[in-house]
Amino acid sequence: MTAITDDLPARLIHQEHEGWDALVRGDGGTHFHHAMTDDAVLITPGSVVERGAVMAALQGATWDDYAMSEHRVVRLGERAAVLAYRVRASRDGAPVDLRATTAYLYHEGRWRVGSHQQTPVD
Template sequence: MTAITDDLPAQLIHAEHEGWDAVCRGDGGTFYLRAMTPDGVIIVEDSVIERDAAIAALDGQSWESYEMSEHRVVRLGDRAATLVYRVRAQRGEQIFERRLATTYVYSEGRWRVAVHQQTRIR
């Protein structure tokens, strides 16, 4: 069975919403423990965060709300794709606006996060 299907954008957008929903609940660390590949990383403006450090950083962190838009999927083969989108999240007066790219690989029967990158919107 081929992992890349016509409903791939819907699958990846759903997976990304699951991650944001987990972060909003304050259990992003638990979610990404299962959702990230063993060698997965998060890239932010000034560093690359290894999987274990990313999971620890997400544990207990939360946002009040988020909105995703401008979705685009780039297929990278039979078992990999990148979801690119814009997000706006809010926590109190703090606003987080970024363009994000999450590269997923199909592994162990599900889509898993291999690389997640955040780019500031100026």
């Protein structure tokens, strides 16, 4: 199988849903332990969080629900791509509207998260 295939957008969107589903279940830390590269980061307004701190912060933390839309995949070569999308979610009953991007790298036979960024929609 080649790293970049015609079904890449569907594959990355599916993987992004798996991450959000893990966050809703409360096992985001475990999920992202396997899904992230060793040097991955989470970028939020005002901070850049290293992989270990991401996993610790996400384990047990939950979101009530989420809905993704406006997906766009930008291929960055044979083994890299960025998924950009909008996500409307809620945590503890408070709604959040975000633009998000996840940079994926094809590594060790699978697509892994290299970075994830969230920016609030104004």
